[in-house]
Every structure is written in structure tokens, then in C-alpha cells.
Amino acid sequence: MGSLERSGLHGLFAVYKPPGLHWKHLRDTVEFKLLKGLNSKKQYTPKEHIRFLLAPKEGSERGELTLIAKNVPALSEHSLVLGVGRGNKLLTDIYNAHLTKDYTVRGLLGKATDDFSDEGRLIEKTTYDHVTPEKLSRILAVIQGSHQKAMVMYSNLDLKTQEAYEMAVKGLIRPMDKSPMLITGIRCLKFAPPEFLLEIQCMHETQQLLRRVVHEIGLELKSSAVCTQVRRTRDGVFTLEDALLRTQWNIHNIQTSIQKAAPRVEAELEKSQTIALDHPDPVGQSVS
Amino acid sequence: MAMAGTTWRGVCAGVRRARPLLPGQQRSLLPGSAVALLRMRWTAAGKSRSRREAAEAEADAPVYQYVSERARRADRIFTWGFSYTGALGIPSFVQPSADGPAAGRKPRAIQPVPYRLEMDARISSVACGYGFTLLSSQTQDITKVWGMGLNKDSQLGFHRSRKDKSRGYEYVLEPSPVPLPLDRPQETRVLQVACGRAHSLILTDREGVLSMGNNSYGQCGRAVVANEIYSESHQVHRMRDFDGRVVQIVCGQDHSLFLTDKGEVYSCGWGADGQTGLGHYNITSTPTKVGGAIGGVRIVQVATYGDFCLAVSADGDLFGWGNSEYLQLASITEATQVNIPTHLPFSGIGKVKQAACGGTSGAVLNDEGNVFVWGYGILGKGPNLMETALPEMIPPTLFGLSDFNPDVRVSHICCGLSQFAALTNKGELFVWGKNIRGCLGIGRLEDQYFPWRVTMSGQPVQVACGVDHMVSLAKSFI
Numbered sequence: 033m034g035s036l037e038r039s040g041l042h043g044l045f046a047v048y049k050p051p052g053l054h055w056k057h058l059r060d061t062v063e064f065k066l067l068k069g070l071n072s073k074k075q076y077t078p079k080e081h082i083r084f085l086l087a088p089k090e091g092s093e094r095g096e097l098t099l100i101a102k103n104v105p106a107l108s109e110h111s112l113v114l115g116v117g118r119g120n121k122l123l124t125d126i127y128n129a130h131l132t133k134d135y136t137v138r139g140l141l142g143k144a145t146d147d148f149s150d151e152g153r154l155i156e157k158t159t160y161d162h163v164t165p166e167k168l169s170r171i172l173a174v175i176q177g178s179h180q181k182a183m184v185m186y187s188n189l190d191l192k193t194q195e196a197y198e199m200a201v202k203g204l205i206r207p208m209d210k211s212p213m214l215i216t217g218i219r220c221l222k223f224a225p226p227e228f229l230l231e232i233q234c235m236h237e238t239q240q241l242l243r244r245v246v247h248e249i250g251l252e253l254k255s256s257a258v259c260t261q262v263r264r265t266r267d268g269v270f271t272l273e274d275a276l277l278r279t280q281w282n283i284h285n286i287q288t289s290i291q292k293a294a295p296r297v298e299a300e301l302e303k304s305q306t307i308a309l310d311h312p313d314p315v316g317q318s319v320s
Numbered sequence: 321m322a323m324a325g326t327t328w329r330g331v332c333a334g335v336r337r338a339r340p341l342l343p344g345q346q347r348s349l350l351p352g353s354a355v356a357l358l359r360m361r362w363t364a365a366g367k368s369r370s371r372r373e374a375a376e377a378e379a380d381a382p383v384y385q386y387v388s389e390r391a392r393r394a395d396r397i398f399t400w401g402f403s404y405t406g407a408l409g410i411p412s413f414v415q416p417s418a419d420g421p422a423a424g425r426k427p428r429a430i431q432p433v434p435y436r437l438e439m440d441a442r443i444s445s446v447a448c449g450y451g452f453t454l455l456s457s458q459t460q461d462i463t464k465v466w467g468m469g470l471n472k473d474s475q476l477g478f479h480r481s482r483k484d485k486s487r488g489y490e491y492v493l494e495p496s497p498v499p500l501p502l503d504r505p506q507e508t509r510v511l512q513v514a515c516g517r518a519h520s521l522i523l524t525d526r527e528g529v530l531s532m533g534n535n536s537y538g539q540c541g542r543a544v545v546a547n548e549i550y551s552e553s554h555q556v557h558r559m560r561d562f563d564g565r566v567v568q569i570v571c572g573q574d575h576s577l578f579l580t581d582k583g584e585v586y587s588c589g590w591g592a593d594g595q596t597g598l599g600h601y602n603i604t605s606t607p608t609k610v611g612g613a614i615g616g617v618r619i620v621q622v623a624t625y626g627d628f629c630l631a632v633s634a635d636g637d638l639f640g641w642g643n644s645e646y647l648q649l650a651s652i653t654e655a656t657q658v659n660i661p662t663h664l665p666f667s668g669i670g671k672v673k674q675a676a677c678g679g680t681s682g683a684v685l686n687d688e689g690n691v692f693v694w695g696y697g698i699l700g701k702g703p704n705l706m707e708t709a710l711p712e713m714i715p716p717t718l719f720g721l722s723d724f725n726p727d728v729r730v731s732h733i734c735c736g737l738s739q740f741a742a743l744t745n746k747g748e749l750f751v752w753g754k755n756i757r758g759c760l761g762i763g764r765l766e767d768q769y770f771p772w773r774v775t776m777s778g779q780p781v782q783v784a785c786g787v788d789h790m791v792s793l794a795k796s797f798i
Contacts, residue, residue, distance in 0.1 A: 157383045158384045162389045170797055173746045174797065177775065181773045192766065197701065203722055253798060254798045
């Protein structure tokens with residue numbers, strides 16, 4: 033533990049996970065590099081410590097990825113948040129803060145498959161020459177509207193209170209418990225039929241559900257669509273710019289990254305604490 | 321989900337093999353159920369035979385066309401709220417039939433979410449009165465207006481009863497054609513309808529304004545007849561005596577306002593609160609030009625629903641008159657009735673584009689797309705704001721404005737007796753206010769203290785608010 037303290041390795045940092053790489057392999061690689069870095073400082077560090085730090089808590093946060101791992105890697109590239117040392121507790125707090133994540137999702141019009149992705153079994157092919165950017169943005173506005181409504185419903189707030197009104201004005205209402213996937217924002221970045229690029233801001237999502245959103249957009253447009261790429265660009269406070277590339281997975285870069293991200297993480301956690309205090313517990317009584 | 325994990329490991333093992341697995345082949349190390357899911361997708365070794373076959377099969381698959389390039393968006397009508405008056409136009413809610421698709425269902429007093437009303441005609445204007453609804457189309461066919469709901473004062477015209485040909489219906493449960501005494505029924509078009517407590521107005525393009533219903537206070541624009549019986553009456557009165565062409569009609573509770581293309585306002589009906597704006601508190605039974613602060617001013621829109629009236633001028637100024645017991649005009653006078661239009665010098669609301677009046681409140685929309693409310697009741701800024709004499713802006717974030725959507729603006733507002741509705745430029749409908757018998761359409765029966773989305777299977781383009789029901793005209797998404 034001593035060397036860990038001195039090296040200031042406590043906190044959260046983001047790494048870039050390229051497509052095709054299983055997150056477990058990535059975590060093992062980062063772990064190995066950290067160990068190498070620490071050992072090279074010629075100090076005694078029991079291996080078990082490191083293992084404990086990169087705890088399965090991170091796994092549960094990223095759990096949804098594993099479960100659909102059979103075809104995830106081909107499609108997804110992510111910034112993955114890992115925690116080291118005391119950062120693991122932070123990781124739990126971040127998980128409980130229920131922050132939103134940003135994704136760019138690429139869709140392809142004209143066919144529907146059984147797993148909503150480009151490589152599934154073909155179900156149907158449809159025409160798409162009637163689809164225009166206006167129609168697409170209309171559908172996206174409706175999806176966003178109904179999800180924003182659901183967000184307030186799942187947050188279990190008593191809407192007749194002044195606190196609920198003030199949180200709604202600030203846009204801070206979001207569920208602090210389990211809920212189905214909720215999209216806080218969705219818009220079309222590029223439209224070049226048959227391809228289109230969406231930016232989705234959501235919480236409690238899985239990749240399967242994101243692909244399903246693309247499929248449902250296709251249905252609403254009276255055509256069909258499949259998802260060809262899902263890319264996470266932001267996870268809470270960590271953006272793609274904070275993500276460390278494979279070449280940067282050494283102890284020095286990880287340290288700087290942790291230190292850079294620490295103030296943002298703290299600010300976000302503070303904000304979420306105040307929201308959590310305003311939220312009543314599921315019994316319905318306000319926690320004050 | 322655990323199965324997927326085992327499949328994953330199976331695929332991992334498969335990657336290192338040169339030969340891909342064709343669907344249907346068994347592999348001894350995998351559980352049998354996982355085989356069917358095996359597909360060599362992200363192999364490092366290029367396209368496999370099965371992939372090529374799949375690509376060929378895909379190219380051969382037929383392409384379905386669900387909608388052509390030039391498809392028109394379908395028109396839809398949604399109603400919600402209290403149904404026992406018949407105002408929603410769905411008879412099975414009130415009288416479930418003994419046979420047919422609705423057999424055995426229980427009557428539904430309240431429709432808490434928008435319900436589709438099927439109509440063949442293209443409806444262009446809708447108005448909700450106190451327990452009744454009028455729908456109108458701009459067609460040149462004989463039938464231009466349909467009515468449903470309460471008809472005890474013949475506010476929907478005369479609807480002959482099928483059981484007894486000499487009687488008329490007191491409640492009309494589904495949209496029924498309203499007979500209109502037009503000179504040229506196959507040329508005249510109906511532009512707009514308006515409904516009050518027990519009377520209604522119909523605006524035509526070349527035959528003036530028609531009025532039906534209760535006339536105890538002259539609100540139909542004709543002389544009050546003592547002891548007149550309004551139920552089952554065939555009388556429809558026509559008014560053509562305006563200086564200019566009437567472009568907008570609105571009904572208050574027991575009075576009527578008419579706006580001409582010259583920007584002048586006429587009124588008739590009950591005046592005890594000064595809502596006729598004619599400088600007295602008596603009944604007026606003929607449409608009379610309104611003066612006061614709007615005399616000589618070019619008015620572009622008038623609004624009323626209870627006993628309080630607002631008018632918007634071409635320059636974006638606001639004028640009000642009528643009832644002020646609920647602080648509607650408290651910013652300029654302590655009097656509880658104002659019988660002559662007065663300028664409302666509100667600062668900070670910008671240029672007014674549209675005004676709407678509730679029973680105890682007022683709302684304006686300015687040219688920036690912001691909504692301001694004042695008066696008494698649930699105004700839309702949380703439970704703590706129950707009354708204010710000066711307009712307060714509703715935060716635009718409540719209408720969906722955010723960093724993600726920075727260009728959301730409110731495009732239209734509408735008031736019922738104690739609720740508000742707003743349409744945004746993104747095609748969303750927001751409602752707030754007292755949820756009388758489910759009239760907000762939000763799925764709950766509780767009051768709503770800030771703007772809340774109403775979702776329906778269509779994009780709302782027009783909304784009309786009544787006392788305990790609402791109707792919306794929408795277009796399908798595609």
C-alpha cells in the first residue's frame with residue numbers, strides 16, 4: 033500500500049477501448065502495466081493489492097457490456113472508466129450518481145435484422161427514399177419527449193412540491209434508482225441516406241437497447257434501420273479526450289490523468305449528493 | 321444472459337481455428353443450445369463462405385415499400401377528459417353497445433390520455449365549450465360543422481332524435497353534422513368555430529357569423545326573447561352587420577367577441593363584469609363596436625373564455641377588460657370589474673404575439689417564444705405561485721429548452737377554464753393547471769403545477785381547451 037500512496041495512484045481515469053478488444057483483456061493489460069510501473073520503482077508491492085483495487089465494482093458498472101459480448105467488440109469502441117486505490121469507492125459513488133453517457137450511433141436504413149445490428153440475420157428489406165432529415169428529426173423529437181417524461185416519472189418525485197418544480201426548471205430530475213433506459217437527448221448529426229449518425233445522451237443503457245432504438249426509429253419512419261456502430265464519447269465527466277490510448281498505459285500517464293480528472297469528479301459527486309438528498313426514498317418520504 | 325457468456329468463450333475458441341463454423345454444425349466443447357447462436361462475425365480471417373452466402377441471400381431478398389416518397393401526412397383528432405357529456409365523441413364510453421367490438425365494456429367516465437377520434441373529414445378548426453365540442457372543415461360539401469356533447473341549449477344546433485322524430489337530442493354522443501342555414505351551402509366555407517358556456521359561433525368566409533345556443537344575455541347577437549326555450553331549438557342567427565370582414569371569433573362564458581380585418585373589435589352578451597367592454601354593465605344583444613383604449617388601434621387577436629378579455633395589437637401591446645376579481649387587471653386598477661378596454665403596460669414581456677385567457681388568469685406569448693402568466697390559480701411555476709398581478713415568465717427549460725436543444729420556442733398557447741396548453745415549435749404539447757376530471761391528458765388525475773408533456777400518436781398542430789375536456793388536431797409523423 034505504501035508505494036501506492038506515494039505514487040498518488042488513487043482515483044479514476046479513463047482509457048480508450050478500441051473495437052475488437054474485450055474489456056477484461058484491457059483491464060488485465062492495464063493492471064499488468066501498472067504493476068510493471070510500480071515494480072520498476074523497486075518497491076515492494078504485494079500483487080494482491082492491485083488485484084483488489086481494480087475491483088469488480090467497475091465490472092458491474094460495465095456489466096452490460098459483458099453480457100452481450102458475443103458481438104459487442106466488433107461494433108463498439110469506448111472510453112472505459114477504471115478506478116485505482118481509493119478510486120474504487122469513488123467508482124461506486126459515480127455509479128450511484130446515475131450520470132448520463134454520450135454515444136454516437138451510426139445507423140443504416142433499408143434493412144431490419146433480428147439483433148438490430150448490421151450482422152444479424154436479415155428479417156426484411158424496405159425502401160427508404162421517402163425519409164428526409166425533417167421526418168427523422170420529428171421522430172427524434174418525439175422519442176426525446178417521451179423519454180424525458182419517463183425520466184421524471186421514474187424519479188419517483190412528488191410533482192406537487194416546490195422542490196420538484198425547482199429541480200425540473202434546472203433540468204436535474206433523473207431517476208436515482210434502477211430504471212429502464214432513458215434518453216435525455218437525441219439528435220441527428222449527419223444524414224446521408226442510407227446512413228445516418230445520431231448523438232444519444234442516455235442513462236441506464238445497454239448496447240442492445242441502443243441498437244433497438246435505431247431499429248425503432250426505422251419502424252417509426254415506416255422503413256427499417258440497423259445499427260452499424262455504437263461509440264461512447266462521454267461517461268459522466270470523462271470524455272474521449274481524457275481517455276488514455278494503449279501507448280499511454282503507463283504509471284506516469286495514469287497518475288496525471290487521475291489528478292486532472294479528480295476535481296471534476298468531485299464536483300459532479302457533490303452535485304449528485306444534493307440531488308440524492310432531495311429525492312425521497314422509495315417509500316415516499318422525503319430524505320432531508 | 322449467462323448463456324451469452326458461454327457463447328462468448330465459445331467464439332473466442334473459434335477464432336483461433338482456421339475453418340469457420342457453419343450454422344447447424346456441432347462443436348463438442350459447446351453446450352448444445354449455444355450452437356444456434358454461433359456466428360463467425362468478427363473473425364480476423366476475412367469473409368467466410370457463410371458470410372458470402374448470407375450476403376447473396378440478402379441481395380436477393382425482396383424489398384418492401386410501406387410508404388411512397390410523396391405520401392401525405394394523415395390528419396388525426398385526439399380527445400381526452402370527461403366523457404359522460406359526450407364531448408369526446410366516443411359513444412362507447414358513455415353507452416357501451418350490447419354487441420360489436422365494444423360489447424361488454426364498462427362506461428368510461430374519464431379518458432385520462434389522448435384517445436383517437438376517427439373522422440373521415442379533414443377538420444381544420446376545433447373549439448371546446450363547457451361540456452361540448454364543435455369541429456369544422458373548410459370543405460365546400462354540405463356538411464361543414466360537426467358537434468358533440470351537451471345540447472340542452474341547442475348550442476350544437478338541432479339534432480333530430482332517431483327514436484322520436486319530433487324531438488331533438490339533449491346529449492350528442494358522437495360527431496354529428498350541424499345543419500346550417502346557408503344561402504350557398506356548396507360555395508361557402510367555414511373558417512373557424514368558437515364555443516362558450518351554452519352558445520357557439522361559426523365564422524364563414526362570405527356569409528358572416530352564425531350563432532346558436534343560449535341567448536338569455538344576447539350572446540348570440542340577437543334580441544333577448546323573454547321565456548324563450550332554447551332546448552330543441554332550430555334557430556341559427558346570422559350576423560353580417562360588421563364594418564369589414566370578421567377574421568376571428570371568440571366566446572366567453574356568456575358573451576361573444578368579433579375581430580374584423582380592419583382591426584376593430586365588436587362584442588355582445590352579458591356585461592355584468594364589463595366583459596363586453598362597452599362602458600356599461602348591461603346586456604348587449606347586438607354586436608357593437610368596442611372603443612376605449614383599443615379604439616383606433618389595430619387589433620390582431622382577441623381572447624376570452626371566462627369573464628375576462630384580452631386583446632393584442634399589431635404593435636405587440638396588450639389591452640384588457642372584464643372581470644378582475646382574480647388580479648387579472650390589478651396591475652392598473654383596484655376595481656374588480658373594468659368595463660372599458662385598458663392598456664396593460666407590462667414591462668419585461670417584450671412584444672406580445674398572442675394572448676389567452678382562463679377563468680381566473682391570463683397568459684401571453686411574446687415574439688421570442690416565451691410564455692408569461694398572471695392571475696390566480698395554478699399558473700405553472702410550481703405550487704408556491706398561486707396568484708400574481710404581474711406576469712411571470714415560465715422558465716423555457718420546462719418546455720424542453722436545454723443545451724442539447726437550444727432552439728425550442730413556444731409557438732401557440734391556449735387556455736381552458738383552469739388549465740393552460742402550449743404548443744412548441746418542436747411539435748410538442750405541454751399542459752398545466754387544474755386537472756378537472758382528467759382534462760389535462762397526462763394519464764394522472766392530479767393537478768399539474770408546471771408544464772408537462774402530453775404524448776399522442778401524432779404531432780399536435782392545434783389544441784382546444786374546455787372546462788373538463790380537451791381536443792387536439794394532429795398529423796401523423798410520417
